[in-house]
Amino acid sequence: MGTPNGQKVTIMLEELLALGHQGAEYDAHLIRIGEGDQFGSGFVDANPNSKIPALVDTTNDTKVFESGSILVYLADKFGELLPTNPSERASVMNWLFWLHGSAPYLGGGFGHFYAYAPEKFEYPINRFSMEVKRQMDVLDKRLAQSPYLGGEQYSIADIATWPWYGNLVLGNLYEAKTFLDVDSYVHLKRWAETLAQRPAVQRGRIVNKVWGDESEQLAERHNAADIDAVLKS
Ligand SMILES: N[C@@H](CCC(=O)N[C@@H](CS)C(=O)NCC(=O)O)C(=O)O
Known part of the structure; x- marks a missing residue:
């Protein structure tokens, strides 16, 4: 869901895509926390704490939860946005x-x-x-x-x-x-x-957002065109 904790991850993924990392291509599935989706067994398998966001890296079957941990994981995986010095x-x-x-x-x-x-x-x-x-x-x-x-x-x-x-x-x-x-x-x-x-902030902030201005809502993102369609409308 596109709350501030959720936005952190979608902004990060959009920044990585903007930097040219095709491997950061992602599916953002909507978890409606007001309806209890976070307590379903599928989600709990990714995050035992039942809170969004959670990430599943399908390239190596790694499950990552806690938004800070997700940011560090992605930064390390792609070698971006976290200095090594x-x-x-x-x-x-x-x-x-x-x-x-x-x-x-x-x-x-x-x-x-x-x-x-x-x-x-x-x-x-x-x-x-x-x-x-x-x-x-x-x-x-x-x-x-x-x-x-x-x-x-x-x-x-x-x-x-x-x-x-x-x-x-x-x-x-x-x-x-x-x-x-x-x-x-x-x-x-x-x-x-x-x-x-920043274009990546403008893109990532609308993902999985299902409230507010309609021009800023995108329930699910499965490819770049999903965001393009909302931002062009
Ligand atoms: N420390 C966690 C906080 C996550 C969090 O509080 N998520 C909220 C939405 S912003 C949530 O899923 N709430 C649902 C619930 O508490 O049942 C993180 O940074 O990932």
């Missing part, structure tokens, strides 16, 4: 792990209580708003120093982070732009807008 690799890994520790406060914390909870509970909304603003400040300060999270080069750290904090500051997540004063994080906003211009 230990120092540069550590910088990318720092931000990749930062994202996977931080985003649950944005999604499961702020997003849940601000947008989805049946009642507006003031305490958790305040608590998680403060934390998300703190996190945006951390990203903003980092992106004041370098164009990308890992440093000078676009990497899987950016691919992991854009679907959450990029979508948030661009107004694609929770309609909280004004509430969180996202425009004050100018370096984060510049980064989010720059990444949004």
Whole structure:
């Protein structure tokens, strides 16, 4: 499903295809988490934790779950978007792990209580708003120093982070732009807008998305033409 965690993987695959890796050609099957598809035996076989995304590499029968693990697997397999130099690799890994520790406060914390909870509970909304603003400040300060999270080069750290904090500051997540004063994080906003211009981001972000604007919806992707048809319409 094309939630931020799902978008990480489809953006990564589209980046690999854009770099010329035909081996990154993929089938994106829709798992409707609202209808419980993630608990079916077929999906559980790929991810025992019953959460999207999950990847099955049919060339070697490797099953990969946890979106961060999928990004590292694909980066290693194709030798792209994750430096091999230990120092540069550590910088990318720092931000990749930062994202996977931080985003649950944005999604499961702020997003849940601000947008989805049946009642507006003031305490958790305040608590998680403060934390998300703190996190945006951390990203903003980092992106004041370098164009990308890992440093000078676009990497899987950016691919992991854009679907959450990029979508948030661009107004694609929770309609909280004004509430969180996202425009004050100018370096984060510049980064989010720059990444949004990348063709692979524009392609990957619509895959397995079945809500929102119709011009941004694609239930399943089985070849490049599936995305082309939506983006041309
Ligand atoms: N840490 C996991 C989180 C995955 C996750 O939370 N997936 C959500 C959608 S964004 C899900 O499948 N939820 C369904 C459920 O909890 O039943 C990852 O990064 O892959």
